Amino acid sequence: RCLKVFENGQICLEIQDLEHLFSKCKVIESIFGSLVNILENFLERSVSYADIVHFTYNHRNKKKLIVALWFSVKMMLKIFQDRGFNKAQLLKEILKELDWNLIMNRKMGSLCEMLSMKNNIRLVLEMDD
Numbered sequence: 001r002c003l004k005v006f007e008n009g010q011i012c013l014e015i016q017d018l019e020h021l022f023s024k025c026k027v028i029e030s031i032f033g034s035l036v037n038i039l040e041n042f043l044e045r046s047v048s049y050a051d052i053v054h055f056t057y058n059h060r061n062k063k064k065l066i067v068a069l070w071f072s073v074k075m076m077l078k079i080f081q082d083r084g085f086n087k088a089q090l091l092k093e094i095l096k097e098l099d100w101n102l103i104m105n106r107k108m109g110s111l112c113e114m115l116s117m118k119n120n121i122r123l124v125l126e127m128d129d
Contacts, residue, residue, distance in 0.1 A: 001013055001014070001015065001016060002014045002015070002016040002020060002021075002025055004025055004027045004028075012025055012026065012027065018053060019049065019053075021079075021080065022049075022052075022053060022076060022079060022080075023049050028079060030087055031075075031079060031087045031090060032049075032079075034087055034091065034124050034128075035052065035072070035075050036049075036052070037124060038071065038117075038120050038121060038124055039052070039057070039068055039071070039072065041120050041123070042064070042067075042068055042071075042116065042117055042120050043057060043059050043064065043065075043068055045057070045059075052072055052076075053076075055069060055072065055073075061113070062109075063109035063110040063112075063113050064109060064113045064116075065109075066108050066109035066113075067108055067109040067113045067114055067116075067117050068117075070108050070109075071094065071117055074094055074097065075090065075094065078090050078093065078094075087128065088125060088128060091121050091124065091125050092125070094121060095118060095121055095122070095125075098114060098117065098118050098121075099118075101114065102114060102115075
């Protein structure tokens with residue numbers, strides 16, 4: 001069973017498979033929607049659940065692809081490992097990691113692509129406020 005606790009105190013009793021864990025659970029739906037939205041805006045193409053879970057999306061610009069993959073892995077890790085269900089908090093943590101990588105001059109892909117991802121994340125955070 002999933003056993004995630006909703007905001008109203010109820011417990012999710014669905015069977016926890018991979019799809020439920022990352023996209024179907026009511027606790028995660030908005031977080032996964034943001035993940036899809038950010039990736040679609042960043043890659044400028046549609047991205048499905050299967051593309052994200054299996055990392056099968058592609059882009060001509062491999063530097064852009066590297067940043068998109070980094071973002072997907074970080075988000076999925078935070079959902080799975082940290083049990084983070086607060087979308088704003090997760091996205092702010094990702095922004096902090098992006099800033100740290102920029103300050104330390106650890107460019108995944110390229111500086112331009114990292115800044116573009118940072119702007120896409122900020123847009124989603126502003127839309128939610």
